[in-house]
Structure formats: C-alpha cells, structure tokens
Amino acid sequence: MSKKVEKRNAKRTRRSFTEEFKKEAVALLLDGHSASSVAERLGLSSPNVLYRWKQAQLEESGPIASTLEARVHELEVELQRVIRERDILKNALAIFGRNE
Structure with missing residues (x-):
C-alpha cells in the first residue's frame, strides 16, 4: 500500500525532446505514417504531441x-x-x- 502512495505522490518530470527529434518525428508523420503509430513507435504519450509539433514547424516555416x-x-x-x-x-x- 505504501508503494502506491509513494508513486502517486512522486512528481512526474516532463520529458523534453530535441528539435532534431521533433523534426524527424514530424517527417515520419508527413511521410504518410499514422500519428498513432509514430507516437507509439517513438514512445510519445499521445499523437496530439505530434500534431502540435507539426503545427509549430509549419508556423516557423511561414506561408x-x-x-x-x-x-x-x-x-x-x-x-x-x-x-x-x-x-x-x-x-x-x-x-x-x-x-x-
């Protein structure tokens, strides 16, 4: 029981990814792979992360x-x-x- 309480109380650390990793992940998405398969393969929490990265890269790249x-x-x-x-x-x- 005490282990469960410890796990619940333990702070979750937010993972950070390099820009290169993000670009390669988005490239997989743009190559036609599904967002869920890319997220699963790369160990991401959700396909939504990929969509956010893709949107950020598009905004960065311009019109x-x-x-x-x-x-x-x-x-x-x-x-x-x-x-x-x-x-x-x-x-x-x-x-x-x-x-x-």
Missing part, C-alpha cells in the same frame, strides 16, 4: 510551408479518387471480359 501542406493534401485526395476510379475500371474489365 510557403502551409501552401505546400495544403497542396500535399489536395494531391492525396486526388490520388484516392484516381485509385477508386482504377479499381472500378478493373472490375468493369473483369465483368465484361467474362462474357467473351
């Missing part, structure tokens, strides 16, 4: 980085649309190819 981030998002959406269209065409080809 060009924000524009690039928006463009990347647009291209990802377009890529998903093209993948869906391709899959539909593949299925159509398979359906019409069976009748021959």
